[in-house]
Amino acid sequence: MNIPRQNLRTPGPTPVPDDIVDAMGTPMIDHRGPEFFELITQATAGLKQVFATQNDLFILTSSGTGGLESLIVNSLSPGDRVLSATAGSFGDRFREMATAYGADVQRLDFEWGDAVDPEAVRTALHDDPGIKAVLVTHNETSTGVTHPLPEISQVVKGEFDKLLLVDAVSSLGCLPLPVDGWNCDLVATASQKGFMIPPGLAFVSVSPAAWEAEAEATMPRFYFDLRAARDYLERGQTPFTPNVALLYGLQSALDKLLEEGMESVYERHADIGRFTREGVKALGLELLVDDESYASNTVTAIKVPEGVDNSRLRSLAHNEENVVLAGGQGKLSNSIFRIGHLGYVSREDIQEVLDALARILPRVGFNPG
Numbered sequence: 001m002n003i004p005r006q007n008l009r010t011p012g013p014t015p016v017p018d019d020i021v022d023a024m025g026t027p028m029i030d031h032r033g034p035e036f037f038e039l040i041t042q043a044t045a046g047l048k049q050v051f052a053t054q055n056d057l058f059i060l061t062s063s064g065t066g067g068l069e070s071l072i073v074n075s076l077s078p079g080d081r082v083l084s085a086t087a088g089s090f091g092d093r094f095r096e097m098a099t100a101y102g103a104d105v106q107r108l109d110f111e112w113g114d115a116v117d118p119e120a121v122r123t124a125l126h127d128d129p130g131i132k133a134v135l136v137t138h139n140e141t142s143t144g145v146t147h148p149l150p151e152i153s154q155v156v157k158g159e160f161d162k163l164l165l166v167d168a169v170s171s172l173g174c175l176p177l178p179v180d181g182w183n184c185d186l187v188a189t190a191s192q193k194g195f196m197i198p199p200g201l202a203f204v205s206v207s208p209a210a211w212e213a214e215a216e217a218t219m220p221r222f223y224f225d226l227r228a229a230r231d232y233l234e235r236g237q238t239p240f241t242p243n244v245a246l247l248y249g250l251q252s253a254l255d256k257l258l259e260e261g262m263e264s265v266y267e268r269h270a271d272i273g274r275f276t277r278e279g280v281k282a283l284g285l286e287l288l289v290d291d292e293s294y295a296s297n298t299v300t301a302i303k304v305p306e307g308v309d310n311s312r313l314r315s316l317a318h319n320e321e322n323v324v325l326a327g328g329q330g331k332l333s334n335s336i337f338r339i340g341h342l343g344y345v346s347r348e349d350i351q352e353v354l355d356a357l358a359r360i361l362p363r364v365g366f367n368p369g
């Protein structure tokens with residue numbers, strides 16, 4: 001298949017730089033041999049720097065969802081009471097996973113486009129002392145909202161000392177998330193969002209308190225058994241055959257990120273987030289996010305103007321401008337579209353999107369402001 005260069009603005013997968021593509025073509029090695037030992041040991045150490053953690057960290061061969069599933073099944077038992085704070089489709093999916101494994105889930109829902117309110121989390125934990133763990137999504141990709149994780153953690157860990165499980169799939173490596181500093185027990189992210197590599201790896205961190213929970217947890221697990229991952233990692237291996245090519249890519253991506261410095265990476269994402277929002281508003285479009293101080297610096301969700309056909313808008317962008325936008329998810333599928341701006345992305349990429357929108361919008365019945 002011959003696919004021309006696209007301006008791929010889905011919030012994952014994201015574009016892969018050429019040198020990372022090249023790195024992934026490194027010759028195959030024995031995943032039980034000395035070269036692999038070196039590779040996984042270095043990649044794990046590099047990821048711990050990006051996570052800003054001393055906790056155990058594991059690289060799993062799966063998409064982000066597998067990483068999230070590993071957080072749940074390794075720390076909880078069927079019947080455990082869990083508080084799930086969500087304001088979008090990824091938060092809902094995290095909750096559904098816990099439910100599927102038999103957790104007794106207490107729902108704390110917010111409007112899609114709003115942020116999780118730490119005060120409501122406090123009230124919920126106060127009202128139900130039986131809650132053992134809290135599930136939260138750091139950056140809700142479906143709505144373009146970054147929830148106030150430090151404040152949520154202050155309540156969950158600081159005041160109530162519950163287990164905190166974090167979906168950081170579209171934030172880690174792009175937005176500040178010091179895992180130890182913010183006291184996050186179990187955190188999962190994935191390769192194809194902020195890490196500039198293709199889909200297929202998940203990265204998870206596990207705190208000492210999470211290991212204590214793990215010792216009692218009885219949810220069924222096999223492929224995602226983190227105790228097995230820990231035992232193997234001591235020997236520089238993984239329990240099952242890992243995606244070696246993606247690990248080469250990861251090593252190359254980590255070199256890039258750490259060479260740039262994470263503070264600079266965060267500043268770059270903050271800049272491009274602002275640039276995107278200002279550009280979109282200048283076209284006369286409206287953001288979904290209710291309070292812009294919670295606007296995500298990795299993905300922007302935009303309301304489809306009255307009378308505009310979302311799928312026509314996006315297919316014109318794709319077919320005529322080579323700009324691949326994302327639609328909405330779940331109940332927002334027709335009413336928003338999204339621009340991903342995470343990982344390997346520049347202002348020029350976003351300017352191209354804005355220029356394309358300026359040309360397309362009049363043709364779908366909206367006159368840019």
Ligand SMILES: *Cc1c(COP(=O)(O)O)cnc(C)c1O
Nearest residue numbers: 063064065090139141169170190
């Ligand atoms: C993309 C994403 C996921 C799902 O990850 P997969 O790699 O598709 O399994 C989960 N949560 C968030 C916040 C995401 O952005």
